[in-house]
Amino acid sequence: MSSQLADISRTPSADTTPPTIAPRDLAGLATANAAPAARPAGADKAPAATAGDRATSAARAHHIGTNADTGERVADAERGRRVGVDVNEHATVAQRGHRVGAGAAWRRWLLGALLPVMALVALELAVRSGLIPANLLPAPSQIVDTLRDLGAQGLLGHIAASTARVAAGFAAGAVLAVLLGAAVGLSRHVEALLDPTFQALRAIPSLAWVPLLLLWLGIDEAPKITLIAIGAFFPVYMGVASGIRGVDRKLIEVARLYRLSSYALTKRVLLPAALPAILTGLRNGLSLAWMFMVAAELIAASKGLGYLLSDGRETSRADIVLAAIALLAILGKISDSLMAVIEQRSLAWRDSYA
Numbered sequence: 001m002s003s004q005l006a007d008i009s010r011t012p013s014a015d016t017t018p019p020t021i022a023p024r025d026l027a028g029l030a031t032a033n034a035a036p037a038a039r040p041a042g043a044d045k046a047p048a049a050t051a052g053d054r055a056t057s058a059a060r061a062h063h064i065g066t067n068a069d070t071g072e073r074v075a076d077a078e079r080g081r082r083v084g085v086d087v088n089e090h091a092t093v094a095q096r097g098h099r100v101g102a103g104a105a106w107r108r109w110l111l112g113a114l115l116p117v118m119a120l121v122a123l124e125l126a127v128r129s130g131l132i133p134a135n136l137l138p139a140p141s142q143i144v145d146t147l148r149d150l151g152a153q154g155l156l157g158h159i160a161a162s163t164a165r166v167a168a169g170f171a172a173g174a175v176l177a178v179l180l181g182a183a184v185g186l187s188r189h190v191e192a193l194l195d196p197t198f199q200a201l202r203a204i205p206s207l208a209w210v211p212l213l214l215l216w217l218g219i220d221e222a223p224k225i226t227l228i229a230i231g232a233f234f235p236v237y238m239g240v241a242s243g244i245r246g247v248d249r250k251l252i253e254v255a256r257l258y259r260l261s262s263y264a265l266t267k268r269v270l271l272p273a274a275l276p277a278i279l280t281g282l283r284n285g286l287s288l289a290w291m292f293m294v295a296a297e298l299i300a301a302s303k304g305l306g307y308l309l310s311d312g313r314e315t316s317r318a319d320i321v322l323a324a325i326a327l328l329a330i331l332g333k334i335s336d337s338l339m340a341v342i343e344q345r346s347l348a349w350r351d352s353y354a
Contacts, residue, residue: 239281
């Protein structure tokens with residue numbers, strides 16, 4: 001057994017000889033080795049297909065973006081159209097409201113003029129029919145004729161003199177009343193100091209001041225303007241003091257919680273809350289200024305509506321007296337209407353009943 005194994009080890013085996021490979025097999029082997037590295041036939045078309053997809057996607061996105069922009073523009077245009085329509089509707093409503101307000105104002109004016117016109121017509125008919133003596137109560141047509149005659153004799157000068165005195169006296173009295181009224185309304189100590197004296201002086205009739213003013217200031221313009229200022233002072237003072245004292249305490253507490261300064265508290269809380277009473281006091285003071293003007297011009301005036309009243313009384317001409325009274329009524333109404341316009345615009349924020 002061992003000898004046989006030795007023979008086998010000494011004899012070379014046929015399997016240990018390297019195999020011989022034919023050229024044809026080499027070509028096939030090269031083809032087989034190269035085949036995995038080769039790209040598939042359809043691989044070269046993949047980039048072109050991807051580029052096409054990208055181009056299509058870009059075109060689609062551009063189309064979508066264009067449509068979106070167009071849609072947004074259309075939507076914006078539609079919104080703008082709607083906004084324009086709304087603005088036009090609001091403007092139309094505002095114009096209608098303005099027209100309605102103007103129409104209502106004219107109706108109120110006509111309604112307010114109805115009673116005086118009826119009274120004048122009735123008086124004209126009563127005088128012409130002899131029910132009322134013409135020398136005691138002239139007809140309105142005669143008063144118009146008297147006004148025409150006075151116009152040729154310098155009536156405008158009388159009106160200008162009286163208006164200037166009222167303006168000066170009212171301005172002086174109103175300014176002083178606003179300052180003192182505000183001090184009384186803001187401070188209980190000032191109220192205790194000044195208010196009792198002012199209330200006592202307020203009860204004095206206007207004519208009671210005339211002799212004292214004549215003694216102190218003479219018969220020039222100073223006593224007339226002073227008397228008018230006294231007449232305008234008390235209504236304005238009462239309006240300012242009562243308006244400030246009537247401000248709701250809760251508003252003051254809220255303002256203090258927000259740490260408003262005294263100036264800001266007065267400007268933003270006290271003044272708006274007290275403004276209705278202040279303006280009412282100013283209107284009352286202006287009407288009393290016209291009343292005190294008559295008393296002032298009765299002192300020793302040589303021009304003015306009060307002078308016309310005195311002249312008509314001395315000459316026993318009731319038409320001149322009634323003409324001066326009519327002018328006083330007209331001027332007082334004009335000035336009160338101006339104050340009413342100021343009051344309406346100043347209190348436009350107020351949500352009131354009327």
